Amino acid sequence: MRDGDREDLELHRRLSSGDRGAFDELYRRYAGSAYGLAYRVTGQQILAQDVVHDAFMALWRTPEAYDPARGSFRAFFLALVHHRAVDLVRRESRLRARSERAANLEPVVGEDHADAIAEESFLGVQRKEVREALAGLPPEQRQVLEMAYFGGKTQVQIAEELGIPLGTVKTRTFAAMRKLRAMLEETG
């Protein structure tokens, strides 16, 4: 286990007993990644804020939701953020199409690069590994994975959009996920 993961566990333990300092530290560690993810998925700062807010408040109110036996806190929490972001996008997309938004994100206002750099030093190694793993995927696998994960699209929507059979989307997704798992476990 890496130092960062061990510290997360300790912070989560403290947060579980109501320690606000631990909450603030976890916020410092993960707010940038969470907001960056939520923004990439939703394409709107206002929605991204809601996602990050909801995820952190859920963590505060139900810290038991994280079970250390099942994996790292980081993966748990960022999966939670992703889950909420996709939920929100699906709800929103019923109101209006978001394809243009996703293709051309509005400029981010208020970005603090100094903070972003501080965050990077903590998550930098993991981030690099994830990006290398993604880059190592065959393009057709990476495409369906990104459409699902960052585009918030269902496999059925992806099949329609790419004009390929649903079974092919499933096969590519499965292959991509297995490869990522293997690559990340190797490095982690």
Next chain:
Amino acid sequence: MIDRHAETQELLAGYALQSLSGGDAAEADRLLAEHVPGCSECRMMLDAFQAVAGELALDAEPVTPPDPLLPRMHREMDPRGRRGIRWTAGRLVAAAASVVLVVGVGGMAFAQLGDRKASHVPTADVQELADFALHHPTQQQALGGNAQEISARGVQELYVYGRTVPFPAPGLVYRLWAVSGGHATHLRDFLPYPDGTVLVRLAIDPSTFDHLLVTVEPAGSEPSEPGDPAWPETG
């Protein structure tokens, strides 16, 4: 069975990415309830895929959220404690010998019979509980056996949640009842997950019954009337 695993795991990959819909989503739910809990290979795969789904977030460029976000959350944290106002300190439950103990009830049990091999509650299920607690002014009622009932007035949803809930003796199960006007209605049977977690979700409005009752019964027996309370000493 090898094909079954492969087919299941292909769905689990889509499930972890939240990209299933329609029949696939329903099939994944069914597999998560019926196959995955008893299959160590598929369980391991599910955890691994969910971990990948978390790590993938790091591909997105980090962006510092607007400054007011953290102070806003601080304001929303109750100053008297994490669960302060929203989570009232458990209503007292009378524990006369003849009165059954209340626990929670369940519309949809995650810890069902047969799921005993499942080591943990699925993350998605815990997220549902987290969502519920986030979006409703919840009340928490301490129950016996380290379990609690989490409900919100006027909301047709209710959870029984517990950690380190003791296991009944071999061959026995917990049985949930809704008691109303002296009449008990059987809701469902359940067992804790091996790690002692119980999470049962019910699509029931808490105002439609007087209280919940948990008894211990022989597995597979006819749920005609309540037997012994599960945790009489803790009431």
